[in-house]
Amino acid sequence: MSKAKKKKEKQLKHLNTRKILDELAFGLTVPTAEPAKQYFYMNLCKQYLARKKQEAGKEFTFCIRTFGCQMNAKDSEKLKGILLEIGYTQIDSEDADFVLYNTCTVRENANLKVYGHLGYLQNLKQKNPDKLIALCGCMMQEEHVVKKIKESYRFVDIVFGTHNIYLLSELLWKRFYSGKMVVDIWDKAQQIVEDLPSCRDYSFKSGVNIMYGCNNFCSYCIVPYVRGRERSRKPEDIIAEVKKLADEGVVEVMLLGQNVNSYGKTLEQPISFAELLKMVEEVDGIKRIRFMTPHPKDLSEELIQVMKYSKKICRQMHLPLQSGSTAILKDMNRRYTKEQYLALVERIKQEIPDVSLSTDIIVGYPGETEEDFQDTIDVVRKVQYDSAFTFIYSKRTGTPAAAQENQVPDDVVKERFSRLLQEISLASAACLKKHLGKTMEVLVEEMSSEDGIVTGRLSNNTLVHFAGDRTLIGKTVNVKLEEDKGFYYIGTQIN
Ligand code: 5AD
Numbered sequence: 001m002s003k004a005k006k007k008k009e010k011q012l013k014h015l016n017t018r019k020i021l022d023e024l025a026f027g028l029t030v031p032t033a034e035p036a037k038q039y040f041y042m043n044l045c046k047q048y049l050a051r052k053k054q055e056a057g058k059e060f061t062f063c064i065r066t067f068g069c070q071m072n073a074k075d076s077e078k079l080k081g082i083l084l085e086i087g088y089t090q091i092d093s094e095d096a097d098f099v100l101y102n103t104c105t106v107r108e109n110a111n112l113k114v115y116g117h118l119g120y121l122q123n124l125k126q127k128n129p130d131k132l133i134a135l136c137g138c139m140m141q142e143e144h145v146v147k148k149i150k151e152s153y154r155f156v157d158i159v160f161g162t163h164n165i166y167l168l169s170e171l172l173w174k175r176f177y178s179g180k181m182v183v184d185i186w187d188k189a190q191q192i193v194e195d196l197p198s199c200r201d202y203s204f205k206s207g208v209n210i211m212y213g214c215n216n217f218c219s220y221c222i223v224p225y226v227r228g229r230e231r232s233r234k235p236e237d238i239i240a241e242v243k244k245l246a247d248e249g250v251v252e253v254m255l256l257g258q259n260v261n262s263y264g265k266t267l268e269q270p271i272s273f274a275e276l277l278k279m280v281e282e283v284d285g286i287k288r289i290r291f292m293t294p295h296p297k298d299l300s301e302e303l304i305q306v307m308k309y310s311k312k313i314c315r316q317m318h319l320p321l322q323s324g325s326t327a328i329l330k331d332m333n334r335r336y337t338k339e340q341y342l343a344l345v346e347r348i349k350q351e352i353p354d355v356s357l358s359t360d361i362i363v364g365y366p367g368e369t370e371e372d373f374q375d376t377i378d379v380v381r382k383v384q385y386d387s388a389f390t391f392i393y394s395k396r397t398g399t400p401a402a403a404q405e406n407q408v409p410d411d412v413v414k415e416r417f418s419r420l421l422q423e424i425s426l427a428s429a430a431c432l433k434k435h436l437g438k439t440m441e442v443l444v445e446e447m448s449s450e451d452g453i454v455t456g457r458l459s460n461n462t463l464v465h466f467a468g469d470r471t472l473i474g475k476t477v478n479v480k481l482e483e484d485k486g487f488y489y490i491g492t493q494i495n
Pocket residue numbers: 106107220221222320322360361362391392393394395396
């Protein structure tokens with residue numbers, strides 16, 4: 001078929017689609033308030049999809065790929081909830097009729113991965129005329145990314161950002177109606193929209209957003225630019241969500257925020273993070289509380305004390321170090337010194353002796369000398385982290401650090417990185433030895449890849465494998481930790 005004929009046929013098909021959409025929306029008024037407006041669009045999309053499904057005599061499928069952190073994972077649960085409500089069926093393959101990438105941009109390679117995948121999606125789209133491709137999340141908040149997509153990836157159907165993920169059904173409707181790429185990026189959040197559908201990845205545990213955005217502006221980090229300023233949710237909304245989750249059978253919640261220590265400070269009625277934790281502790285049915293991420297610069301004594309006396313807050317603290325060098329920390333705008341960090345760790349260990357600590361470390365920040373790096377190694381040796389996420393510094397356009405000229409050569413960074421990994425694995429192995437032989441409580445999470453074996457987590461987050469079946473998932477059981485496998489235990493159920 002000639003190109004012109006193909007175009008004509010596409011136009012005719014689109015006119016027909018528009019006719020159906022007009023019929024569905026005829027006489028209806030779009031609500032102005034949220035979330036009513038979104039439920040309105042969800043319902044319209046649902047009716048349209050039902051017709052398409054009937055016509056084609058098949059299910060319409062979706063697939064969401066999530067890059068990056070727990071925040072994105074939580075957002076993807078909401079996106080999934082909306083797509084299920086509209087009537088799409090979830091599959092785990094890019095062959096789906098609706099493919100959505102929830103992107104991350106913390107490091108450059110996360111961006112490269114997305115561009116790589118897009119080429120592949122274009123091929124699949126040529127074989128499936130119903131296929132829609134949507135991109136959302138942090139990477140889409142960067143102007144140069146959206147420009148590149150508009151210019152070089154014209155086959156993408158919907159582009160939206162971090163502040164308007166709840167608009168998915170409205171944007172989908174707009175895409176159906178216009179037949180063209182829909183781009184909707186907001187440079188800041190307008191409101192926190194609650195009470196939309198959400199589909200949890202696990203039945204027994206869930207993340208709960210307590211705040212959005214970040215005000216810290218660490219000099220290497222793009223998050224404050226793509227996630228905007230700090231906004232705390234009201235404690236009553238958080239507690240209502242936790243209660244609802246508990247009613248649905250959730251026993252573990254992870255309170256999520258870029259810097260949970262500054263939770264509540266800007267609310268009309270200010271409240272501290274420690275006070276919020278005490279309120280969550282009161283919710284019946286919740287057995288374990290985790291949180292992520294506390295910034296070391298403002299971790300309060302009040303929080304340490306609440307953790308110490310809590311029966312539910314897990315014996316685990318993720319305390320990002322980033323660098324052990326005071327000079328680098330200053331340049332990173334982290335607002336603590338090596339000594340202050342070590343003193344804080346001492347204080348936490350003194351009050352909560354069975355706590356396990358994990359961290360984030362960046363290697364190769366501009367200007368990092370061997371001496372600076374030795375300070376990082378020194379902190380790792382002194383703190384003895386159970387686990388650490390290690391990152392090679394990645395230059396992020398628009399951040400202050402990216403403009404610095406003293407970038408560390410790749411080979412030097414790689415060599416330091418492997419020395420750091422070695423040091424961390426020594427510390428992790430030593431931590432694992434501490435509890436070997438003890439009987440501890442495990443929350444069972446899933447079947448292991450091995451037959452008849454389940455995996456679960458200790459309060460301190462270490463994984464444990466032991467013989468069991470599917471009925472144990474979501475339950476807490478006592479397990480004797482018998483063998484140490486480097487980063488997990490093998491044990492036997494006792495009760
Ligand atoms: N390069 C490397 N790592 C980074 N992180 C944030 N920004 C960068 C960057 N530009 C790491 C930090 C942070 C974690 C989520 O990602 O360690 O704590």
